[in-house]
Amino acid sequence: MAAMTLEAGQGGGGFVSIVGAGPGPADLMTLRALDRLQRAEVVVHDRLITPEVLALIPPAALRVYVGKALGDHSVPQDGIHALLVEHARLGRRVVRLKGGDxxxxxxGGEEVQALQAAGLAFEVVPGVTAASGCSAAAGIPLTHRDLAGSCVFLPGHLADDEATHDWQALARPGQTLVFYMGVQRLAQIAQQLIAHGLAPDTPAAIVRDGTRAGQTVIATGLSALVACAPGYGPQPGLLIIGETVRLSPDFKPPPDKF
Amino acid sequence: MAAMTLEAGQGGGGFVSIVGAGPGPADLMTLRALDRLQRAEVVVHDRLITPEVLALIPPAALRVYVGKALGDHSVPQDGIHALLVEHARLGRRVVRLKGGDxxxxxxGGEEVQALQAAGLAFEVVPGVTAASGCSAAAGIPLTHRDLAGSCVFLPGHLADDEATHDWQALARPGQTLVFYMGVQRLAQIAQQLIAHGLAPDTPAAIVRDGTRAGQTVIATGLSALVACAPGYGPQPGLLIIGETVRLSPDFKPPPDKF
Known part of the structure; x- marks a missing residue:
C-alpha cells in the first residue's frame, strides 16, 4: 500500500493528521488512519478511543491523553490546540486521534482553525461516524426508500435547551434522528418530540457500546423507551428515532399502555 | 489481524457481506471492508466503486456489475436482491460492495430485508459516507460548536418535489445541509431554501469527485453558486450548504451582485 500513503510530514517539517478512528473496533478504522497511526511520533487522544486501537500506536510514540469523558475535560480545548501546535513546531509527526469522524x-473544525492560525501543515482523515457504525451493528438503516428520506445528526447533550432545536421539524415523520450522546437526555428529547406531534409509539433505540464487544441495543416505542431509561448510567450512547428502528432484530413492539 | 476477522461464511453456508467501500480511495476503506473483499467469492458492485478498489478483488472472484449511474439502473433493485440470494444459496461468500456507507x-436496508426474507446469513460493514469524505477533503466541518449544531443528509435528486422536504426547517441557520447527488438539482434546492428565508449569500459548496484525484470544490454564496451551475454536467456531486463552508480553503466570497 506504499503508493497510497501521502508524503505528509516528510522533509523535516511538523505535520498534524486529525484522524477519525471510527466507532471502536480496530478493523473499523480506515487503512489511511492505520497508516497515520503507525507512523506517528506523537498521538493525542480522547477517552473514546478503544484499547485495541491504542495498541496499534508504535511503542516509541509519545501518547498524550486529553480526556473528554462527558463533563470531564481533562484538558480544555485551547490546551489541546496548544499541544498540537507545540509538537508540530518541534517538527514531529502528530496524530490527533478522535472517535468516529x-x-x-x-x-475537528476548531482544531483545524488553530493549526491554520499557527501556519502549520495538516490533513483530516475521515472516519466511520458513530451513527454509521451503530446503524450497521444494530440493523437500523439511517435512510430507507420507504421509511426515511433523510437523516439528521444532533447533539444530545444540548437537548435540554428547548431553543436549541427546531422540534417542530424534528417531530415530522419520514426521517431518522440520531442524537449523539443522547441517552442522558432521552426523557427531555422524547418530551419535546411528542409535545410537537411525534407519535409516542414511534420506534426508538438506545445503542450503547455500538459495534463493540459489549454492545447493547434497546429498541421499542419512544415512550416505552423512556420508561426503561432511569436504569441507564452516564456512559455515552446513541439515541436513534424513526421508523427504520423497527427493522432492527432487537426491536420489541411497545406494550399497549404506551 | 486474524483475531479481528469474523468467522462469517465458514462451514459451507453462504454469507452476504453488505460492505461500504467509502468515498473512493482504497485507503479510505475500513480494514474490515478490505478483509471481506479479499475473501470474497462473488462481488456485486455499483458504478460508484473506483478502479483502485475493484483492483483489490481477488482475481478468482466472480464480479457482477449492477450499474446505477444516475438514471441508469442496469439491474433493477429486485434483480440485485435475486442475485445476492442466488449466490448465497449456492454456499458462496458474497460481497455486496457499495459506495460510501x-x-x-x-x-442497504432493502437488501437486508431481502436477505432476511430468504433466511440467509449476512452482515453490514459500515463505511465512510460521502459527506464525511468530502467534508474532510474540502475542509468543511459537518458540525462546529459556533457555526453548525447539527447536520442533515438529504437526497438531492428528489428535491424538485416541493413536498419532499420541510423547506422551512431546512432554511433555518445553524445547521449543515448535505444533499447527496444534489448538483443537478442545485437551482431548485437554492430556490426553495431562499424562498423559505435562507440568506442568498449563505456559504455553499459543490464537491465533485470528493477525496479522489480529480476532486473539484466550488465554494461561494448559494446564489452565486447557482449562477455558475449551468456548466455542470450530469456527474454526481455533493452539495453542502451552511456557515461551515466558509472555512474551506476553496471558499470565495460571492460578488456583490448576489
Whole structure:
C-alpha cells in the first residue's frame, strides 16, 4: 500500500493528521488512519478511543491523553490546540486521534482553525461516524426508500435547551434522528418530540457500546423507551428515532399502555 | 489481524457481506471492508466503486456489475436482491460492495430485508459516507460548536418535489445541509431554501469527485453558486450548504451582485 500513503510530514517539517478512528473496533478504522497511526511520533487522544486501537500506536510514540469523558475535560480545548501546535513546531509527526469522524461532533473544525492560525501543515482523515457504525451493528438503516428520506445528526447533550432545536421539524415523520450522546437526555428529547406531534409509539433505540464487544441495543416505542431509561448510567450512547428502528432484530413492539 | 476477522461464511453456508467501500480511495476503506473483499467469492458492485478498489478483488472472484449511474439502473433493485440470494444459496461468500456507507442512501436496508426474507446469513460493514469524505477533503466541518449544531443528509435528486422536504426547517441557520447527488438539482434546492428565508449569500459548496484525484470544490454564496451551475454536467456531486463552508480553503466570497 506504499503508493497510497501521502508524503505528509516528510522533509523535516511538523505535520498534524486529525484522524477519525471510527466507532471502536480496530478493523473499523480506515487503512489511511492505520497508516497515520503507525507512523506517528506523537498521538493525542480522547477517552473514546478503544484499547485495541491504542495498541496499534508504535511503542516509541509519545501518547498524550486529553480526556473528554462527558463533563470531564481533562484538558480544555485551547490546551489541546496548544499541544498540537507545540509538537508540530518541534517538527514531529502528530496524530490527533478522535472517535468516529473528526468533523461530526468531533471539534475537528476548531482544531483545524488553530493549526491554520499557527501556519502549520495538516490533513483530516475521515472516519466511520458513530451513527454509521451503530446503524450497521444494530440493523437500523439511517435512510430507507420507504421509511426515511433523510437523516439528521444532533447533539444530545444540548437537548435540554428547548431553543436549541427546531422540534417542530424534528417531530415530522419520514426521517431518522440520531442524537449523539443522547441517552442522558432521552426523557427531555422524547418530551419535546411528542409535545410537537411525534407519535409516542414511534420506534426508538438506545445503542450503547455500538459495534463493540459489549454492545447493547434497546429498541421499542419512544415512550416505552423512556420508561426503561432511569436504569441507564452516564456512559455515552446513541439515541436513534424513526421508523427504520423497527427493522432492527432487537426491536420489541411497545406494550399497549404506551 | 486474524483475531479481528469474523468467522462469517465458514462451514459451507453462504454469507452476504453488505460492505461500504467509502468515498473512493482504497485507503479510505475500513480494514474490515478490505478483509471481506479479499475473501470474497462473488462481488456485486455499483458504478460508484473506483478502479483502485475493484483492483483489490481477488482475481478468482466472480464480479457482477449492477450499474446505477444516475438514471441508469442496469439491474433493477429486485434483480440485485435475486442475485445476492442466488449466490448465497449456492454456499458462496458474497460481497455486496457499495459506495460510501450501506445505510446512508445506499438501499442497504432493502437488501437486508431481502436477505432476511430468504433466511440467509449476512452482515453490514459500515463505511465512510460521502459527506464525511468530502467534508474532510474540502475542509468543511459537518458540525462546529459556533457555526453548525447539527447536520442533515438529504437526497438531492428528489428535491424538485416541493413536498419532499420541510423547506422551512431546512432554511433555518445553524445547521449543515448535505444533499447527496444534489448538483443537478442545485437551482431548485437554492430556490426553495431562499424562498423559505435562507440568506442568498449563505456559504455553499459543490464537491465533485470528493477525496479522489480529480476532486473539484466550488465554494461561494448559494446564489452565486447557482449562477455558475449551468456548466455542470450530469456527474454526481455533493452539495453542502451552511456557515461551515466558509472555512474551506476553496471558499470565495460571492460578488456583490448576489
Amino acid at each position: 473528526p468533523y461530526v461532533f468531533g471539534r | 450501506p445505510y446512508v442512501f445506499g438501499r
